[in-house]
Amino acid sequence: MAVLGLVVGAISLFVGAQQLALTREAVDKTLTAAEAARDATNEMLLRIHALDAIEALTVAIQMMGTNKDFHRLDVWPTMPNRYADIRSKLQIVRDVLVDLPQHDKTIIQQAVQNLRSMEHKIERLLAAGEGISRDETVMLNHTTAEDVDALNELLTQIKLQHGSGSHD
Amino acid sequence: MISQDHVKLAEMLAAGTKARRVEWKRSVDLDTFQLTFETNGIKLSRFEYDDRSSVYCIELLDGAGDQIDQFDSDDLDAFYRGSTGNRQSAAGSDMLREMFESARRQALGIDTALVTLIAQLEDAGVQTPTPRAIEIEDDEDPFKEE
Numbered sequence: 001m002a003v004l005g006l007v008v009g010a011i012s013l014f015v016g017a018q019q020l021a022l023t024r025e026a027v028d029k030t031l032t033a034a035e036a037a038r039d040a041t042n043e044m045l046l047r048i049h050a051l052d053a054i055e056a057l058t059v060a061i062q063m064m065g066t067n068k069d070f071h072r073l074d075v076w077p078t079m080p081n082r083y084a085d086i087r088s089k090l091q092i093v094r095d096v097l098v099d100l101p102q103h104d105k106t107i108i109q110q111a112v113q114n115l116r117s118m119e120h121k122i123e124r125l126l127a128a129g130e131g132i133s134r135d136e137t138v139m140l141n142h143t144t145a146e147d148v149d150a151l152n153e154l155l156t157q158i159k160l161q162h163g164s165g166s167h168d
Numbered sequence: 169m170i171s172q173d174h175v176k177l178a179e180m181l182a183a184g185t186k187a188r189r190v191e192w193k194r195s196v197d198l199d200t201f202q203l204t205f206e207t208n209g210i211k212l213s214r215f216e217y218d219d220r221s222s223v224y225c226i227e228l229l230d231g232a233g234d235q236i237d238q239f240d241s242d243d244l245d246a247f248y249r250g251s252t253g254n255r256q257s258a259a260g261s262d263m264l265r266e267m268f269e270s271a272r273r274q275a276l277g278i279d280t281a282l283v284t285l286i287a288q289l290e291d292a293g294v295q296t297p298t299p300r301a302i303e304i305e306d307d308e309d310p311f312k313e314e
Contacts, residue, residue: 087232094207094231105206109231110193113209116233117196136196143196 050162053096057155060089064111064148068141076122076132083119087112097158107154111147118143170243178226178244178260181210182267185274192271201271207231214268224264241265 063086070079090108094100100108118140125132132140181203184190192201192212200213209229216222228237244260252259273279290296 091232102206106204109207109209109233110204112231113202113204113229113233114196116229121196139196143194 047162049096050158053093054155054158054162056089056092056096057151057158060086060093060111061148061151061155063089064144064151068144071132071137071140071144074132076126079122080119080126083115083122087115087119090115104154104157107150111151114143114147170239170247174239175244175247178239178263181212181226182263185267185270188274192275194275201268201275209233211235212264212268212271222265224261224268226264 063082067079067082067086070082090112094105094108121136122132181190185192190203192203195202195211197211197213199215200211202212203210208231211225211227211229213225213227214222215225223240223242225238225240227235230236241261241264244264245258246260248257248259249255
């Protein structure tokens with residue numbers, strides 16, 4: 001009778017261990033699935049952020065290109081607000097892509113500094129009732145063209161890195 | 169009154185410019201050159217006055233390109249006068265003037281243009297002329313023996 005009890009106990013122990021192993025396996029699977037889901041979500045968020053940055057940078061570059069025409073046409077009163085709008089778009093790129101390399105952040109900062117200088121210069125001249133000379137227009141467009149070239153290179157690089165060609 | 173850190177920054181910029189460790193670029197403003205870092209910038213400007221004197225100004229910029237601080241060569245001169253006891257010292261002005269000229273040459277690519285032009289002239293067969301001796305008329309030569 002005692003032997004039978006031992007056998008039953010051993011069987012119970014074995015079955016319990018099996019159930020524990022199965023439960024543990026199920027938990028592991030659930031955790032793995034949860035981690036995979038979290039990774040996928042993070043990846044999706046990064047991709048959305050990259051798309052936001054690509055869109056903001058594309059719009060900024062387009063606006064800067066149009067600025068050159070506006071400069072040639074002497075559309076000065078609207079320019080300070082445009083410069084500020086472009087700066088805020090570039091700020092989005094910087095905020096969203098926080099892991100940009102130092103060189104790329106410097107390109108953005110350079111454009112931001114130049115836009116701020118233009119904004120300040122035009123505001124000052126408008127307030128003083130002074131006109132903007134042809135030489136100054138040439139200088140503004142030269143600086144804008146340099147910044148557009150650098151930002152275009154950055155845009156191409158970001159698109160390649162994040163596998164996007166849909167926001168041209 | 170500027171702080172020790174302002175002086176340190178100016179001295180580091182001067183040393184970095186001399187050693188070409190920093191890259192000055194043009195600005196949209198006349199006689200102004202700028203440096204750009206990740207989230208900050210620096211502008212160096214020259215202001216010329218009617219009496220032909222010049223003041224050199226360093227501006228510190230934030231991430232939005234706005235000026236957050238500034239100091240000039242007069243501030244630096246005052247600091248060096250106070251720290252050395254030399255009431256005539258123009259060490260700050262001298263330092264910023266030299267830095268401004270180097271920044272201007274770098275930003276405008278003057279040194280590179282000179283080297284390229286000289287090389288092209290040499291390729292075209294133009295020889296470097298030997299320095300000519302200054303011809304002094306006999307009656308103007310103060311060392312001529314009578």
